[in-house]
Amino acid sequence: MSEILKIKDLPSPKGQFILGHLNDFKADNKHQVLEDWVKECGELFKIHFVGKEFIVSANHDMNNQILKLRPEKFRRFYKLNEIMEEMGIVGVFNTEGEDWKRHRKPSSEALNLRKVNGFYPIIANKTEILLEKWKSLALKNQCINVQQELMKYTVDITTTIAFGYNLDTINDKSDSLQQHLERIFPMINERITAPIPIWRFYKRNKDKELESSLKTIEALVLEFIQKAKDRLTTNPALRENPSNFLEALLVEKENASHFSDKEIYGNVFTILLAGEDTTSNSISWVLYYLAQHPEMVNKIREEAIATFDNNSIPQNHQDLKKLKYTNAVIQETLRLKPVTPNLYMQANEELIINNFLIPKDTTIMLQNKVAHTQEKHFYKPNTFLPERWLASNKCPISANHSPEVIKTFGAGSRFCPGKNLAMHEMLTAISSICKEFDFTLGVHKNDVTEKFSFTMFPENLLIKFSSISSK
Numbered sequence: 487m488s489e490i491l492k493i494k495d496l497p498s499p500k501g502q503f504i505l506g507h508l509n510d511f512k513a514d515n516k517h518q519v520l521e522d523w524v525k526e527c528g529e530l531f532k533i534h535f536v537g538k539e540f541i542v543s544a545n546h547d548m549n550n551q552i553l554k555l556r557p558e559k560f561r562r563f564y565k566l567n568e569i570m571e572e573m574g575i576v577g578v579f580n581t582e583g584e585d586w587k588r589h590r591k592p593s594s595e596a597l598n599l600r601k602v603n604g605f606y607p608i609i610a611n612k613t614e615i616l617l618e619k620w621k622s623l624a625l626k627n628q629c630i631n632v633q634q635e636l637m638k639y640t641v642d643i644t645t646t647i648a649f650g651y652n653l654d655t656i657n658d659k660s661d662s663l664q665q666h667l668e669r670i671f672p673m674i675n676e677r678i679t680a681p682i683p684i685w686r687f688y689k690r691n692k693d694k695e696l697e698s699s700l701k702t703i704e705a706l707v708l709e710f711i712q713k714a715k716d717r718l719t720t721n722p723a724l725r726e727n728p729s730n731f732l733e734a735l736l737v738e739k740e741n742a743s744h745f746s747d748k749e750i751y752g753n754v755f756t757i758l759l760a761g762e763d764t765t766s767n768s769i770s771w772v773l774y775y776l777a778q779h780p781e782m783v784n785k786i787r788e789e790a791i792a793t794f795d796n797n798s799i800p801q802n803h804q805d806l807k808k809l810k811y812t813n814a815v816i817q818e819t820l821r822l823k824p825v826t827p828n829l830y831m832q833a834n835e836e837l838i839i840n841n842f843l844i845p846k847d848t849t850i851m852l853q854n855k856v857a858h859t860q861e862k863h864f865y866k867p868n869t870f871l872p873e874r875w876l877a878s879n880k881c882p883i884s885a886n887h888s889p890e891v892i893k894t895f896g897a898g899s900r901f902c903p904g905k906n907l908a909m910h911e912m913l914t915a916i917s918s919i920c921k922e923f924d925f926t927l928g929v930h931k932n933d934v935t936e937k938f939s940f941t942m943f944p945e946n947l948l949i950k951f952s953s954i955s956s957k
């Protein structure tokens with residue numbers, strides 16, 4: 487047996503004497519900094535921030551094992567829970583061990599395919615509102631900042647699905663809930679990556695504003711919880727077909743172990759946090775590729791016409807299953823532009839994986855995106871080829887086709903429970919947009935860059951749309 491590899495044996499990229507790699511890591515494209523280091527040091531290496539060591543692994547097999555060894559052997563990086571708990575948010579994303587199991591079951595049941603199918607009318611309604619808005623912008627010949635616009639779309643869908651709160655941020659109708667949410671999400675990101683927790687010693691204005699926003703949202707959600715409980719009592723039929731995640735969670739809670747209102751609040755908040763940017767940024771990346779491939783837009787349009795005919799959007803969730811080519815375009819985007827390119831894990835105990843000794847409490851940055859573009863896993867790995875997701879086994883495009891290495895939705899027992907919902911939103915948005923519009927990039931493709939803030943998004947993605955029905 488070959489000798490066991492230890493942390494001290496690992497290579498490390500060039501860093502600064504005391505700070506180590508801290509300065510490089512302040513960049514807003516830290517996932518790319520990590521990718522560059524993979525090129526320099528290989529698939530397994532170490533970095534340090536002022537002496538605190540971290541392991542980086544871009545080895546698919548090791549990363550897969552780590553994700554699948556949860557919740558017993560690995561947990562999420564401790565800082566995520568520390569920051570969220572401090573903000574009063576305790577839900578399925580940031581709990582661990584037995585506590586996590588208690589949160590996971592009702593949350594994933596409340597997002598199962600049957601429930602998500604029942605939420606389709608909400609997605610349909612918001613998609614129609616989005617199309618109307620974009621048609622009016624197209625008439626004015628304006629480029630659309632797609633990433634910002636789609637954020638409004640998923641905010642409106644997610645708040646309605648989460649607890650029945652019907653926002654209209656798509657049409658820029660400002661609402662205090664939205665203003666509070668906008669304040670909270672960047673602060674979570676800022677605090678997770680802050681080297682010193684200044685707010686614990688001195689409260690700056692933004693920390694005071696954050697506290698006030700958190701209090702307002704908590705009070706609002708607790709009020710919604712009470713109303714949902716009343717509705718379920720007066721209308722027991724809702725138990726079979728809950729109209730939103732909160733109602734579904736309350737029904738599931740009765741079958742699960744005790745869940746306080748505070749924990750229900752934590753999970754509703756988690757859905758808002760986990761479901762918005764991830765989905766809107768993924769749709770944005772799909773449009774980034776489609777804007778460079780009008781022939782693919784045409785194919786999606788043909789499929790949309792064959793599926794929902796004269797209507798502007800898919801008519802029901804069954805229509806979505808027929809959108810095979812649209813789905814292939816989405817899968818290809820999730821491979822090349824995963825909005826979650828890395829996941830940070832921590833070892834609960836000392837263990838050996840692939841001959842590497844991982845001491846208890848070691849933090850490992852799983853750099854999952856790297857495997858998505860390796861030749862051994864995909865034919866022409868850096869080319870946008872949706873057909874690879876449709877090809878038969880005999881087709882050359884199917885050579886080296888390893889969908890199992892794609893970790894955009896994670897893996898193992900903590901796999902993203904919102905995938906069905908995200909796919910419903912993406913299929914509906916993409917097929918409807920391609921049916922209605924021709925579009926091209928409003929900037930050079932190299933001027934659209936990857937940025938990382940909790941999720942990886944396209945910065946400067948400006949697209950020019952022209953509406954087919956208004957021609």
Ligand code: HEM
Pocket residue numbers: 553578579580590593597756757758760761762764765768825826829893894895896897898899900901902903904905907908
């Ligand atoms: C394209 C869109 C999305 C992507 C790429 C995505 C990706 C991810 C990833 C990578 C994880 C971590 C998985 C792991 O640790 O193995 C995760 C967890 C999670 N996601 Fe998603 N997600 C998306 C949409 C959604 C939506 C729409 C919801 C709900 C409305 C959602 C709810 C959650 C929750 C609750 C967790 C925590 C699961 C746990 O810790 O057990 N996600 N997601």
